[in-house]
Amino acid sequence: xxxxxxxxxxxxxxxxxxxxxxxxxxxxxxxxxxxxxxxxxxxxxxxxxxxxxxxxxxxxxxxxxxxxxxxxxxxxxxxxxxxxxxxxxxxxxxxxxxxxxxxxxxxxxxxxxxxxxxxxxxxxxxxxxxxxxxxxxxxxxxxxxxxxxxxxxxxxxxxxxxxxxxxxxxxxxxxxxxxxxxxxxxxxxxxxxxxxxxxxxxxxxxxxxxxxxxxxxxxxxxxxxxxxxxxxxxxxxxxxxxxxxxxxxxxxxxxxxxxxxxxxxxxxxxxxxxxxxxxxxxxxxxxxxxxxxxxxxxxxxxxxxxxxxxxxxxxxxxxxxxxxxxxxxxxxxxxxxxxxxxxxxxxxxxxxxxxxxxxxxxxxxxxxxxxxxxxxxxxxxxxxxxxxxxxxxxxxxxxxxxxxxxxxxxxxxxxxxxxxxxxxxxxxxxxxxxxxxxxxxxxxxxxxxxxxxxxxxxxxxxxxxxxxxxxxxxxxxxxxxxxxxxxxxxxxxxxxxxxxxxxxxxxxxxxxxxxxxxxxxxxxxxxxxxxxxxxxxxxxxxxxxxxxxxxxxxxxxxxxxxxxxxxxxxxxxxxxxxxxxxxxxxxxxxxxxxxxxxxxxxxxxxxxxxxxxxxxxxxxxxxxxxxxxxxxxxxxxxxxxxxxxxxxxxxxxxxxxxxxxxxxxxxxxxxxxxxxxxxxxxxxxxxxxxxxxxxxxxxxxxxxxxxxxxxxxxxxxxxxxxxxxxxxxxxxxxxxxxxxxxxxxxxxxxxxxxxxxxxxxxxxxxxxxx
Ligand SMILES: Nc1nc2c(c(=O)[nH]1)N[C@H]1C(S)=C(S)[C@@H](COP(=O)(O)OP(=O)(O)OC[C@H]3O[C@@H](n4cnc5c(=O)[nH]c(N)nc54)[C@H](O)[C@@H]3O)O[C@H]1N2
Ligand SMILES: Nc1nc2c(c(=O)[nH]1)N[C@H]1C(S)=C(S)[C@@H](COP(=O)(O)OP(=O)(O)OC[C@H]3O[C@@H](n4cnc5c(=O)[nH]c(N)nc54)[C@H](O)[C@@H]3O)O[C@H]1N2
Ligand SMILES: [Mo]
Numbered sequence: 001x002x003x004x005x006x007x008x009x010x011x012x013x014x015x016x017x018x019x020x021x022x023x024x025x026x027x028x029x030x031x032x033x034x035x036x037x038x039x040x041x042x043x044x045x046x047x048x049x050x051x052x053x054x055x056x057x058x059x060x061x062x063x064x065x066x067x068x069x070x071x072x073x074x075x076x077x078x079x080x081x082x083x084x085x086x087x088x089x090x091x092x093x094x095x096x097x098x099x100x101x102x103x104x105x106x107x108x109x110x111x112x113x114x115x116x117x118x119x120x121x122x123x124x125x126x127x128x129x130x131x132x133x134x135x136x137x138x139x140x141x142x143x144x145x146x147x148x149x150x151x152x153x154x155x156x157x158x159x160x161x162x163x164x165x166x167x168x169x170x171x172x173x174x175x176x177x178x179x180x181x182x183x184x185x186x187x188x189x190x191x192x193x194x195x196x197x198x199x200x201x202x203x204x205x206x207x208x209x210x211x212x213x214x215x216x217x218x219x220x221x222x223x224x225x226x227x228x229x230x231x232x233x234x235x236x237x238x239x240x241x242x243x244x245x246x247x248x249x250x251x252x253x254x255x256x257x258x259x260x261x262x263x264x265x266x267x268x269x270x271x272x273x274x275x276x277x278x279x280x281x282x283x284x285x286x287x288x289x290x291x292x293x294x295x296x297x298x299x300x301x302x303x304x305x306x307x308x309x310x311x312x313x314x315x316x317x318x319x320x321x322x323x324x325x326x327x328x329x330x331x332x333x334x335x336x337x338x339x340x341x342x343x344x345x346x347x348x349x350x351x352x353x354x355x356x357x358x359x360x361x362x363x364x365x366x367x368x369x370x371x372x373x374x375x376x377x378x379x380x381x382x383x384x385x386x387x388x389x390x391x392x393x394x395x396x397x398x399x400x401x402x403x404x405x406x407x408x409x410x411x412x413x414x415x416x417x418x419x420x421x422x423x424x425x426x427x428x429x430x431x432x433x434x435x436x437x438x439x440x441x442x443x444x445x446x447x448x449x450x451x452x453x454x455x456x457x458x459x460x461x462x463x464x465x466x467x468x469x470x471x472x473x474x475x476x477x478x479x480x481x482x483x484x485x486x487x488x489x490x491x492x493x494x495x496x497x498x499x500x501x502x503x504x505x506x507x508x509x510x511x512x513x514x515x516x517x518x519x520x521x522x523x524x525x526x527x528x529x530x531x532x533x534x535x536x537x538x539x540x541x542x543x544x545x546x547x548x549x550x551x552x553x554x555x556x557x558x559x560x561x562x563x564x565x566x567x568x569x570x571x572x573x574x575x576x577x578x579x580x581x582x583x584x585x586x587x588x589x590x591x592x593x594x595x596x597x598x599x600x601x602x603x604x605x606x607x608x609x610x611x612x613x614x615x616x617x618x619x620x621x622x623x624x625x626x627x628x629x630x631x632x633x634x635x636x637x638x639x640x641x642x643x644x645x646x647x648x649x650x651x652x653x654x655x656x657x658x659x660x661x662x663x664x665x666x667x668x669x670x671x672x673x674x675x676x677x678x679x680x681x682x683x684x685x686x687x688x689x690x691x692x693x694x695x696x697x698x699x700x701x702x703x704x705x706x707x708x709x710x711x712x713x714x715x716x717x718x719x720x721x722x723x724x725x726x727x728x729x730x731x732x733x734x735x736x737x738x739x740x741x742x743x744x745x746x747x748x749x750x751x752x753x754x755x756x757x758x759x760x761x762x763x764x765x766x767x768x769x770x
Pocket of ligand 1: 235374412655
């Protein structure tokens with residue numbers, strides 16, 4: 001039988017009870033186990049001790065902020081950061097011999113985990129038209145090939161430049177400068193699939209795309225909402241901040257269709273108490289919400305707050321703040337007073353009492369923070385939901401003051417920085433004007449393609465050239481079959497990568513692998529050793545300096561690759577000193593300093609311990625939107641109804657994966673091991689659908705088009721998820737997410753709300769499953 005591309009090694013599925021707490025000793029042991037499979041004890045030690053230290057390596061694992069210098073733990077990393085960094089520091093290598101042995105068609109049949117496990121890419125490779133093999137190519141010829149394709153385009157808009165949030169600020173700035181000097185704003189990024197909905201709603205309502213809280217705010221909040229995020233696996237260092245907040249008396253309300261271990265209890269492995277004690281209870285209340293019910297929840301709470309104000313005028317709402325800082329209150333209030341309780345309860349799956357208790361928690365709290373991630377942003381009503389969260393914060397003036405605010409928890413370690421550097425298909429005019437002043441060319445003004453629209457354009461043959469700066473576009477994108485077909489229509493696809501992934505195997509007519517230095521590695525250029533800079537979830541910009549010897553002498557840094565490509569394509573007459581940029585990243589930062597507000601004197605300030613804290617204008621009472629005020633908005637609550645016999649499927653991360661790259665098939669906290677092809681279903685739904693635990697089923701997507709989307713052969717695992725809501729891992733299920741199913745306004749794929757039916761797989765006559 002032909003192998004599925006994402007088939008896992010044949011281990012038996014084992015299911016145990018989900019865990020009720022996260023981290024502690026097993027987490028540390030687990031991190032070391034994976035790290036030592038990848039690299040030597042000495043290298044693992046070297047990377048881990050430098051992680052998140054002043055002048056050390058910024059952990060590529062997530063975007064959570066580091067404590068202030070002096071308050072950092074000697075081991076300022078988490079289990080998953082450790083796995084992630086040693087996955088990069090691995091001593092395994094992919095060489096030219098490897099590609100001689102494995103044709104591209106064979107590699108396209110390998111699992112994501114297998115591809116990643118082959119190790120670090122070591123030299124530039126090319127796949128020529130008609131060939132089924134990658135072969136070595138010199139850097140000189142690789143740049144020549146790309147420059148030739150780019151100059152032959154009918155229009156610069158036939159090129160697409162994708163960025164994943166791993167890229168540092170200097171590389172991101174260089175890439176967007178090149179794209180715009182070439183003449184296109186086609187700069188899609190992983191953020192289009194990640195926090196685009198947050199950015200859209202926050203820009204509109206508060207005039208900023210970024211979160212408004214610092215670690216200090218979180219430590220001093222009275223009440224923290226954790227909505228649609230799984231910090232135990234995806235932002236483990238957030239648990240330390242929550243532990244601290246709880247010590248200071250904070251209460252926590254977790255809102256999730258899954259009772260994730262990290263939401264319940266945390267045993268901090270950095271403290272003796274956490275290692276041997278029972279740990280800290282994280283959530284004081286757990287709202288077991290239905291997928292997509294968060295808009296209704298916040299509307300319900302907002303309505304109850306308005307009614308509380310009616311009963312005790314002047315005591316509930318922050319009337320002064322509403323008068324001086326906001327607009328649209330009356331229209332919003334009239335609308336929310338009219339929302340139907342039946343809809344709220346149907347949408348959330350919660351009881352009226354639970355929502356009233358939530359209101360009471362809010363009324364007892366002076367300072368409230370709302371944290372959220374993909375459980376909010378990857379829904380049809382994601383923008384409306386974030387807008388409603390903003391309404392909620394504004395009602396009691398929980399914006400722009402200490403201990404309170406909005407905290408969209410970012411994913412990739414520098415996804416926020418990349419946006420600050422201009423990676424966005426629709427950067428504001430002020431940024432483009434600044435580029436023109438600085439470099440003397442007029443950047444294109446028409447908006448470019450985002451991730452979803454880039455795929456549509458490829459499908460229609462309107463894109464000929466694709467360059468990926470980090471990431472795994474083919475696998476991260478929705479509708480795998482559609483995306484793969486679209487990408488194959490490009491004339492040339494090129495990827496600046498550290499590790500092998502599916503985007504190298506599903507490629508254009510010609511394809512290039514451009515191997516690059518990772519963040520752990522020493523980066524030496526003509527002017528000496530370089531560092532890069534990154535910005536975390538809390539707008540702190542700081543340095544990251546690699547320590548290890550590069551995986552191969554043939555690697556170039558991301559900045560070197562982009563500068564040379566730009567020089568080769570645009571020639572030296574472009575007036576941009578690409579060569580100087582490559583020789584000294586400080587020269588890039590000098591330019592950034594003159595373009596990006598808040599980064600003046602960048603080179604000097606960023607090297608101070610702790611780096612630069614960019615101020616969010618909201619915290620100074622400045623709203624940079626059209627109204628010049630914080631906006632209350634009216635949002636229509638639509639109950640997501642799923643046809644009889646169907647489930648609403650969310651696609652999410654296991655504990656042992658980093659985005660498109662599964663490390664192992666373990667999901668320790670959820671009690672699942674041995675296979676990733678599982679679908680978690682409420683026990684009553686399992687019974688109601690006539691299924692049994694462990695049964696093999698296909699997941700069949702149902703969408704308004706007639707296309708059948710099928711993910712084959714999953715095992716049913718009864719699990720305490722909300723009724724009607726199933727869960728399965730990404731990226732194996734991306735095949736089910738229709739390209740056209742996007743969040744309103746932000747165009748973000750709705751990865752957390754896919755309507756599916758579970759189709760039992762017929763047994764074969766020989767007893768095996770078909
Ligand atoms: N170890 C590790 N760390 C990572 C990553 C990784 O893959 N591995 N990825 C990084 C990236 S890029 C990102 S964006 C973040 C992602 O961080 P998360 O957003 O935590 O990631 P997901 O696994 O997508 O989990 C979504 C959570 O939302 C819940 N959820 C789903 N639908 C709903 C809903 O409708 N309402 C509510 N209230 N909750 C819902 C799910 O049950 C789950 O707990 O993590 C970053 N950090
Ligand atoms: N179904 C579903 N799909 C999703 C999501 C979901 O929740 N469900 N989440 C979405 C989200 S939030 C995101 S952010 C995207 C992630 O999408 P991407 O960011 O595109 O994907 P990653 O898996 O992070 O990319 C991994 C690859 O990055 C390369 N890489 C790693 N480090 C470096 C480096 O330092 N430099 C360079 N040049 N390359 C490097 C390696 O080659 C590795 O194979 O996926 C999205 N897709
Ligand atoms: Mo993300």
